[in-house]
Amino acid sequence: MKYDVENRRIWFKGEILNVNDAKINILAPTSQFGLNVFEGIPGYWNSDNGQLYIFRLEDHIKRLEKSMKLMQIDASYGFDEIKKAIIDTIKANEYDENISIRTTTFVDGFGSWGSSEPSDMFVAPISRGKTSAEYNKKGLNCCITSWRRIDDTVLSPRIKCGANYINSRMGQREALRNGYDTCIFLNSQGKISEGPGSCFFMIKNNKIITPKLTDSVLESITRDTVIKLALDAGLDVEERTIDRTELYVADEAFLCGSAMEITPVYSVDRYEITSEVGKITKMLHKKYLDAAMGKDKLHQDWVTGVYDL
Ligand SMILES: Cc1ncc(COP(=O)(O)O)c(C=O)c1O
Structure with missing residues (x-):
């Protein structure tokens, strides 16, 4: 990996940023009420062929879209944009280890628990060793x-x-x-x-x-x-x-x-x-x-x- 975990690159609202520069409004429904849906997508480094494989990526994106539909969170990004954001973020970090890719769509803005928009997304890959005990x-x-x-x-x-x-x-x-x-x-x-x-x-x-x-x-x-x-x-x-x-x-x-x-x-x-x-x-x-x-x-x-x- 090119960056240490505290300075890794994440995709946030359409841009790739240092994780410390991605800020969410504290009054947004996602901050106040957990109004978000997400996926934890596994990625595996295969050292034999120098490749990082994302496992069942399309199934994870489909489930994210179903969760958004059930929660009535408006989609800001289509299937292909979500897929590209995930791939671009891994490449930006130059990961060559097993990772877990958190992909979250959330309700931003100043609404409440009943709001369906404005929605946005972040993609945050992390080394597998840093997940829960x-x-x-x-x-x-x-x-x-x-x-x-x-x-x-x-x-x-x-x-x-x-x-x-x-x-x-x-x-x-x-x-x-x-x-x-x-x-x-x-x-x-x-x-x-x-x-x-x-x-x-x-x-x-x-x-x-x-x-x-x-x-x-x-x-x-x-x-x-x-x-x-x-x-x-x-x-x-x-x-x-x-x-x-x-x-x-x-x-x-x-x-x-x-x-x-x-x-x-x-x-x-x-x-x-x-x-x-x-x-x-x-x-x-x-x-x-x-x-x-x-x-x-x-x-x-x-x-x-x-x-x-
Ligand atoms: C409550 C719960 N059940 C099951 C699973 C396993 O789901 P998956 O295999 O899609 O990661 C998870 C993990 O995401 C979970 O949070």
Whole structure:
């Protein structure tokens, strides 16, 4: 990387600036009410061919556009402009390491929580090592948090908006207070939903099981990737409602997401699942990294090489 992380270049309102020069009005609805939608997009450095690959870039932009539609935030930039902004910002930093690219559209100006405009956008790539602590662990001791996951009748977890992460925060802070690495939420029906910033999978009798997209979860791109990679490997995949006690007796479990990749869950509520990474979890993580680094012949359409463009 050409610049240190405190002086990196970000794309802000159509220009590439030093991060310290990008200022947001403190009275804007994004500052006051979390009125923004965003994506955390993973980028992987492949040293064999000197290329930085963005993983599933177009799917992330499509989800950003769906979140804007659901939140009724007016779009200031089209699909191709967003894609170009992301690529230009990575190039401006000359990144040659694994990164996470925060892409946020927000409501600016002096309106209130009901405003739909003026909207704008920033794109801020960051080195992967600088993301939250739970994303950099080798394995996780989790609790079931006493806070329930938001649901589609209250604040839809399908929308990737800043405000949803207050619910995530309540669960995460409870987990840390009680000596766990992170938490898993139950939904309003008392069934397993997801982690605060990740999706949940468990493995039983060689079958991969994850909650349905209508069980109060984000429509995760990693979840979709894991399902496809598991099917490629000839494994059975089941999307179904999961009970809390099923976790305690799972053969393997993991949380996954663009930031977390595939991280094994060692225990839930102090019930041990595995003492080290399980066989299937390990195999899926390897397949995931191969795909993200452009090494999977079957899924070349998932990667965008920045330095080709
Ligand atoms: C609440 C929540 N669930 C799931 C995920 C995983 O989503 P993705 O795989 O698209 O990163 C994330 C991460 O962005 C998240 O914040």
